[in-house]
Structures are given as structure tokens and as C-alpha cells.
Amino acid sequence: DTEVTQTPKHLVMGMTNKKSLKCEQHMGHRAMYWYKQKAKKPPELMFVYSYEKLSINESVPSRFSPECPNSSLLNLHLHALQPEDSALYLCASSQTTGTGLNSPLHFGNGTRLTVT
Amino acid sequence: DAKTTQPPSMDCAEGRAANLPCNHSTISGNEYVYWYRQIHSQGPQYIIHGLKNNETNEMASLIITEDRKSSTLILPHATLRDTAVYYCIVRVLYNFNKFYFGSGTKLNVKP
Numbered sequence: 193d194t195e196v197t198q199t200p201k202h203l204v205m206g207m208t209n210k211k212s213l214k215c216e217q218h219m220g221h222r223a224m225y226w227y228k229q230k231a232k233k234p235p236e237l238m239f240v241y242s243y244e245k246l247s248i249n250e251s252v253p254s255r256f257s258p259e260c261p262n263s264s265l266l267n268l269h270l271h272a273l274q275p276e277d278s279a280l281y282l283c284a285s286s287q288t289t290g291t292g293l294n295s296p297l298h299f300g301n302g303t304r305l306t307v308t
Numbered sequence: 309d310a311k312t313t314q315p316p317s318m319d320c321a322e323g324r325a326a327n328l329p330c331n332h333s334t335i336s337g338n339e340y341v342y343w344y345r346q347i348h349s350q351g352p353q354y355i356i357h358g359l360k361n362n363e364t365n366e367m368a369s370l371i372i373t374e375d376r377k378s379s380t381l382i383l384p385h386a387t388l389r390d391t392a393v394y395y396c397i398v399r400v401l402y403n404f405n406k407f408y409f410g411s412g413t414k415l416n417v418k419p
Contacts (some may be wrong), residue, residue, distance in 0.1 A: 196351070223405060225405075234409035234412055235409050240406075242405060248405055282351050284351075284407075294340050294357070294359075294399070296342060296354040297407055298354070299352045300351050301349075304349075
């Protein structure tokens with residue numbers, strides 16, 4: 193079990209669909225992250241939110257739209273995806289202040305996305 | 309940000325110590341070394357981190373060389389459940405949000 197919960201665990205969507213991935217944590221962390229992981233590759237950083245504001249966008253295509261509605265929730269809205277976007281999408285969270293500046297990231301188990 | 313270099317794979321006999329090396333020769337003074345592992349189809353799991361002193365917790369030990377250019381993660385008594393990909397990550401303190409994974413080492417623990 194992890195303290196970062198991601199839903200759904202699996203998602204299949206067509207290229208014209210709109211769907212959302214959800215991530216939730218109740219550890220009081222104020223930094224939240226989205227990563228994308230292709231098979232047999234390391235996770236790649238996509239977005240980082242700090243205090244509900246987007247602080248890092250790693251040049252991700254606009255068909256991926258992140259949202260952080262409050263300090264516990266992180267969404268990733270998907271629209272007009274391509275088959276090559278099929279991957280494991282991982283959410284993480286971490287502390288942001290004081291001694292928490294070097295605190296580790298806590299990861300969820302991801303959403304396995306398949307674009308058909 | 310400093311880059312890390314790890315061997316792509318290693319084997320270890322069950323019950324023996326697993327020593328996983330990581331090279332981070334361009335590390336600077338304000339960068340921490342983190343280790344994570346990822347078991348198939350799960351999210352990465354935090355193991356340990358350190359700045360310059362050796363660190364130990366219930367999972368592993370982290371040995372950082374005096375010049376900080378390399379480190380070794382030690383699993384003292386490897387079990388089959390330790391089979392996973394192990395990632396060594398260097399993280400800049402002042403830019404704590406940037407957390408990049410390297411290519412990792414696939415550790416195969418064999419009976």
C-alpha cells in the first residue's frame with residue numbers, strides 16, 4: 193500500500209476521447225508531481241506543482257493538461273492522445289519547507305494508460 | 309544537475325550482500341544522493357538518501373566516497389523480493405522540485 197492513491201489503475205481510451213487521471217495524498221505535502229514511464233525506461237518528469245501552482249512543465253504537449261484543485265489532489269486531463277502516449281503515469285508528492293526540502297518523494301502505483 | 313551512471317544489470321545470490329554502485333562524478337556540494345527501487349508494475353519506492361556521510365536504515369546502507377563522486381547502496385542480506393530496478397538520483401537542494409531518474413540497475417537476486 194502507498195500513501196499516494198492513483199485512480200484508475202488501468203485506462204483504455206481512444207484518440208478522440210477525453211479522460212482524467214486522479215491522484216490524492218493526505219500527508220500534508222505541498223509539492224506534487226506527474227511522471228510518465230514507458231516500458232523498460234526510467235520515469236520521466238512531466239509536471240511539478242508547488243503550493244497548488246505549476247512550477248515545472250518539462251515541455252509536455254498541450255494534450256496533457258495538469259490541474260491541482262487543492263493541496264491534496266492532482267489531476268491530469270487527457271485529450272486527443274496518440275498511441276505513443278501509452279505508458280504508466282505516476283504521481284508523487286513531497287514536503288517543501290524547512291527540513292523537508294530534502295525529503296523524499298512518495299510515489300503512487302500509477303495508472304496504466306493504453307491509447308487505441 | 310549532476311548525472312548518474314549505473315551498470316544496467318547485476319546478479320546477487322540470495323542471502324548475500326548486494327552492492328550497487330553509482331557514479332556521480334559531477335556532483336556539487338549542495339546535491340543529495342537518493343536511492344529508489346521499482347518492482348515490476350509498482351511505483352518507485354524510496355530506500356535511502358545522503359549528502360556526504362554514510363547512512364543506514366532498516367532497508368539498506370549508503371556509502372558515499374569522501375570526494376562524493378560515487379556511492380554504493382548495500383542490501384545486507386538480499387532476498388528474492390529485492391529483485392527490482394534500483395535508481396540512483398542526484399537532487400539539487402535549492403531546486404528540490406527537480407527530481408530526475410537515471411537509467412537504473414536491474415538487480416536479479418537468484419536462489
